[in-house]
Every structure is written in C-alpha cells, then in structure tokens.
Amino acid sequence: MGDNRIGKRNISSHKSAPRRCGTVNEELTPRMARRPIRLRVPRVDYPRKGRSGWRRWVPSWRQTGGGALAGCAALAGAFVVVYVSVEIPDENAEARRQGTVYYWADNSQMVSVGAVNRQNVTLADIPDSVEHAVVAAENETFYEDSGVSLKGIGRAALSIVKGGETQGGSTITQQYVKNTYLSQEQSAKRKVREFFISLKLSNQRSKEEILQGYLNTSWFGRGANGIQAAAHAYYGIPAKDLNPSQAALLAALLKGAEEYDPAGGGGNHARAVERWKWILDRQVETGAMTRAERDTYQEFPEPRRTAKPTSLGGQTGYLVDIANKYVKKRSGLTDKDLARGGYKVHTTFDKAKVRALEHAVRKVRDRDLDPKKRAEDRHVEVGAASVRADGAVVAVYGGADAVTRFVNNADTAGVPVGSAFKPFVLAAGLQYDDAVTLESGFDPSGRLVKVAVGGVPVGTPGVRADRGARPTTLYDALQKQGNATYTQLAKHVGLDKVKELAVRAGLHESSLARLDKSFPLGTSTPSAVRMANAYTAFSNRGLRAEPYAVTGVTRDGEEVEGFEKPVPQRAMDTEVANNVNSALSAVAWNALTRDRQLEALSSPDLRAISAGTTGEGDRMRSAWFVGHAQDTTTAVTMFRTKPDTPQLLGMQGVGGPDSGRGNVFPQRIWTEYVTGREDPSGAKHPVDEG
Known part of the structure; x- marks a missing residue:
C-alpha cells in the first residue's frame, strides 16, 4: 500500500504540473505582449565611434577586408552566372553571310560583292612556317594561355571609358571568336561576350582546332578570307606551297590588309617590308626559326600586283574602291x-x-x-x-x-598638276591683297602695277604705250601659261597664303609640294577627285563641300551613322571666285578653239x-x-x-x-x-x- 501511495502522489504531482505551468504562462503572456520583441542585429561601427574628424570615415582593416571578400564573392558569383549563361553560337552562321550590295544614285543595283572567297583547309595542308609566323606575330603565348588576354580586355575597357574605340591586343582565340561568332560592332558588350566565349572555347577545343579555324576565317585583304584564298590572291599558289618568307608577309596582313598590302598606296609597301622583317626576326626570338634559316630570307617576297574578283572589273572596281x-x-x-x-x-x-x-x-x-x-x-x-x-x-x-x-x-x-594649279595662285592674290586685280601685272622691277586699257601701267608716267612696255596682266598670263607672272604673284602674296587657299578649296595638304619657287607652277600632286572638287569653288561663288561618294549605309535594316550630306564651306570671297571663274572661262574658250573642239559643243x-x-x-x-x-x-x-x-x-x-x-x-x-x-x-x- 505504501508503494501505491507514493505512486499516486507522484502521479498527482505530475498531473498538476501542467496547470501550474499554464498559470505561469497565463501570467507572463500579457506582460510579454506589452513589450516589443527586439532582434539583436550586429551593428556596423561606421562612422566609427571613438574617432574624430576624418578618421571616423576611414574603415577599419576588418571592415576593409570584409568588404573586399564580399566584393570578390559577388564578382565570382557574377562570373559563374555569366559563364554558364553564355553559349557558343552556331559557327555555321558564318557560311550564310550575305553580300555587300552597292547601288547607283538612282537606287538600281550596281554590284553585289557577295560570294565569300574562302576555301577551308586543315592544318595538315598548312605549312608549319605559316603557323609559326602567325603565332609569333599575333599571339606568342597561344599554346600556353587560357584563350583570353586580361591586358587586352583592360586596355579595351579603358578606351571605352575614355570614349574611344575598342583596342586590339586580343589572343588568337579571341580573334577567331570575333571572326566566326560575333558581329564586328566596337562595343563593351561585344567585348565581354568575346571574352567568355573565348574562355569556353579554349576549355572545350584543342589549340590545333582553334588555330585551324582562325586561319580559315581571317581576313587577308584582296577579297580573301582564310589562308588558302590569301595564298592564291597574293602568290597564285595553294597554302601548302607557301615558303616561310611568303608566310611572314601573309602574317603581316593580319594586322590590317588595307595598310600592309604592298600593292596599296600611302606607304603600304614600306610598312609591309618592315613588318615582314620583324615577323621573321620574331620567329628567331621565339625559337621557331634558326638564325641561319632567317638569314636565307633577305629578299622581300613581292606578291602579285592585283587579284580582284571579276565582278569588280571595268570601272566597277574603282567605284567600289572609292565608296x-x-x-x-x-x-x-x-x-x-x-x-x-x-x-x-x-x-x-x-x-x-x-x-x-x-x-x-x-x-x-x-x-x-x-x-x-x-x-x-x-x-x-x-x-x-x-x-x-x-x-x-x-x-x-x-x-x-x-x-x-x-x-x-x-x-x-x-601626278603633278602643272598650270592647272595657277587658278589657286590667282585666287590667293585676289583674296589676300586688295591691290591685286585681273588687270594687275609686274613691271620689269618686279613691282605690282595695274595695267590700264591701252597697255600703259597705271602710275608710271613716261612709260611707252607700245606692246613691249606693257606688263602681262594676271588675266592674260593665265591664258598664255605665263610662268614668270605667276611665280612673281605667289612670291608677292606669299607661298604660305597660296597653300592656305588651296587647302581651303579642298586639296589635301599632304598632296601639296614643298614651298619653293616651283610651287606656284604646279609641282603638287592632287588626285583628279580633289582637283575637280576644288574647282567647284570657282564656279560656285566661293563655296565648296567635301567630296562624298555615299549617301547612306544600312545593315539588317538599320542605318549606319555618319553619312550626313557635307555642309558647304566658304573657301574664298564670292567676288574672288567670280573673277577667277571669269578668267577660266576665257581659258576654256581659247583651249577648245585652238584644238577645234568648240564646234563639237552645243549651245x-x-x-x-x-x-x-x-x-x-x-x-x-x-x-x-x-x-x-x-x-x-x-x-x-x-x-x-x-x-x-x-x-x-x-x-x-x-x-x-x-x-x-x-x-x-x-x-x-x-x-x-x-x-x-x-x-x-x-x-x-x-x-x-x-
């Protein structure tokens, strides 16, 4: 029985516990409800307590380190997200490229430069010398790098921040990605995509595959895409027959065919020779070629002069070139x-x-x-x-x-322009010296005088009025190709003034000759386009506009910016232009009459x-x-x-x-x-x- 009592007591005691607990809870709950619940959030000590002045705003090393770690974590996370999300596009889209179509002024089609001149070849059909030349010139660390150049990306980003164009310096992998998968727009977005696709491609494909793709898609100029087309365009042979010297020249073209094709103008040949030498020397430095082998290539491998598609024959190729x-x-x-x-x-x-x-x-x-x-x-x-x-x-x-x-x-x-340059000398005299007129001439002492009707120089009493005493006027000298008179006029007004007016009229300063005594006689060598354009200032009352050959460019329906019509600028005073044009009218009549061409012209x-x-x-x-x-x-x-x-x-x-x-x-x-x-x-x- 004792045991039973004890048991009951324990049970009783056990059963009553919940009620006591319930009573306690009933008493505490209202109090807790009256108090707000406060969560303890770690407080960032910033601005920092216990510091004064500027020191309050300087983060502690813990704060700095923590922020850096958080930033790195965020960047790493963003890197992973972007890397995973960027897909390698379909490279077959490259084979579906459209032609570039050129239109006449009436919008009818002139020509479509559309068939891509490219024949893909394998590395087995490409000599090692081509591979060595290209790697030495474009990307020495190609076989060791991860496919991207952080230095090149940084340089491009800095250029974009400054408002410039994206810069080069890409790896061969990046260039291959740009050639094959991306548009050619110069933007930060395109550069970022290029970076991640290059990284993925480098992880998924061998270096040999990437190099082969790069050599088959690179632009070499002369309409040649890829090493096989380039070998035919420049040397008339397949790529497998290229020697190391020829390979070095083709590798030089990768830097920019428009500047390094030896057949082009503007110093192209000199640039090509210099870079060809550099690429051969560079292969010695990288161990791809011995010095003895390098020394065997001393003569520049001159390529064929031209290799243009037949669709650009006749005048069409020249028109496309200017456009x-x-x-x-x-x-x-x-x-x-x-x-x-x-x-x-x-x-x-x-x-x-x-x-x-x-x-x-x-x-x-x-x-x-x-x-x-x-x-x-x-x-x-x-x-x-x-x-x-x-x-x-x-x-x-x-x-x-x-x-x-x-x-x-x-x-x-x-091509020196000769006496066709003299109108600019005349215009400079009329523009910069009020004393100069079409009736002006130079007396035997070299003094500028005005010749009156009848032949007597104004202001020279006692001078005989016969033909022998009459100075040649600027007007007459232009008809008779009077070199001495225009040499004196240029000296009188200043050779620098003549040059200044010629440039304002539209001649390129680079085409103008040295300022010596032969300068006013036409030793300068402007192009026919520039001469025709500059002469418009005489017939257009002193106004001229920059020559233009294109009114608009579109791609995929979107306009390419930069083709607004040039705004006319004043090259000389209206009266000056009219006077020169009056003298040129006489030149035209005299020249055509002498050659009996005037009768061929209608009213x-x-x-x-x-x-x-x-x-x-x-x-x-x-x-x-x-x-x-x-x-x-x-x-x-x-x-x-x-x-x-x-x-x-x-x-x-x-x-x-x-x-x-x-x-x-x-x-x-x-x-x-x-x-x-x-x-x-x-x-x-x-x-x-x-």
Missing part, C-alpha cells in the same frame, strides 16, 4: 567588316555619266594614240573624276580595268563653261584639263608610267608632234564626255555588268 574609302572614313568600318557582307551601300555615282566618261576615254585613245607605231604612246594612263557643286562624286574613270590595274587613277595622288554645253589646263609651257610629266559645264566639274589627267615603276615617263611626243606634249588629249576627253554621245558600237560596257 569603301568613304565608308571607312565616315563610319569606322573596315575592309574586313565590309567583306563580311550584309551591308547596303547607296552611292552618288550616276550610271549614265560613268558610262559616258569611260566611252570618252576609250574613243580618244583609240582614235588618237597608236602604241603599235609610236613608242611614246605606250604606257599611257588616264584618270578622271566628275563632281557636282554639292561635293557629290558622280563619275570616275580609274583606268582601263580594275582587275588588271589595281591603282585607281581617279583617286590617287602622285547648252557652253553655258557657264570654264576650265583650267596645262599647256606646252609646262614641263611636268603629265597633262590636265579641269572643265566646268552643265553644273558639273570634271578633272581629266593623262600620264605615262610602267608597272612597278614609281617614276613617271615623259609626255613629249605622245600622240605625235602636234599634241602639245599630250595636253590636247585631256580636253578632248572632256569634250567627248560633256557632249554625252552614245557609243555607236552599242557594245556592252563593263560598268553594265552586275
């Missing part, structure tokens, strides 16, 4: 970008005028030159350009065929006609005629040159003894062009193709 130069200048696109295709380029070229200009050149050459009988008629070249007052280039003649002659005679400097052709020309007094190795009629100014130049020879040949005897050193031919071409006669043969011109 591409303008596009690159205004938009930042490169030859490589345009070759990738998909662009629509609307030009200012007038199909009928291009055809008429080509026909005029061919007709005069066929009629007046006979290279089989006269040695002097051999190696004759012609360049011509026609420009409107608003700067639009409406027609050019770059040479007989863009396939056989790559140099564009219409848009290449190098509408003769409205507002003016011209500058070279004459028999010129001793330059060139002939020029720059004429204005029908609201268009056209410059025509003729010269002689042998292939691969930079020096011009003499013009004496071209076309026979009565040609005036060939000076009659540019004006004959101009007359034929202005009359706009159709080709009586009805032959199809190369410009009609495509």
